[in-house]
Amino acid sequence: NGRSSFKGKEFSKDFMPEEVLSYxxxxxxxxxxxxxxxxxxxxYKDEAIDPLSxxxxxxxxxxxxxxxxxxxxxxxxxxxxxDDDFW
Numbered sequence: 001n002g003r004s005s006f007k008g009k010e011f012s013k014d015f016m017p018e019e020v021l022s023y024x025x026x027x028x029x030x031x032x033x034x035x036x037x038x039x040x041x042x043x044y045k046d047e048a049i050d051p052l053s054x055x056x057x058x059x060x061x062x063x064x065x066x067x068x069x070x071x072x073x074x075x076x077x078x079x080x081x082x083d084d085d086f087w
Contacts, residue, residue, distance in 0.1 A: 015062065015066075017062075019060070020060045020062065020063065021086060023057065023059075023060055024077065024079055024086070025079065025086050026050075026053060027055060027079070028078065028079050029076065029077060029078050029079065030055070030059070030076075030077040031055070031075075031076050031077075032058075032059050032064075032067070032074060032075045032076075032077075033074050034073070034074060035064065035067055035068055035072055035073055035074060035075070036073070042054075042056075042057075059075075
């Protein structure tokens with residue numbers, strides 16, 4: 001059909017560094033309704049605030065760049081855990 005497929009392909013471990021894994025582990029799903037939207041910037045004074053604990057947190061920049069490169073307009077991610085291991 002002429003469309004790219006990622007079935008059977010593997011990504012470098014650099015694609016999922018620990019800070020990116022933390023982002024996806026923090027909620028059972030993440031939503032990026034409009035990849036062209038620049039989003040909002042979060043400012044906070046209290047260092048105890050975890051910015052990843054909000055569903056409003058933007059996707060990690062590495063993944064934004066990747067999705068834009070393959071012309072994804074919106075994305076919905078669901079966390080998959082098997083035996084308490086994040087896949």
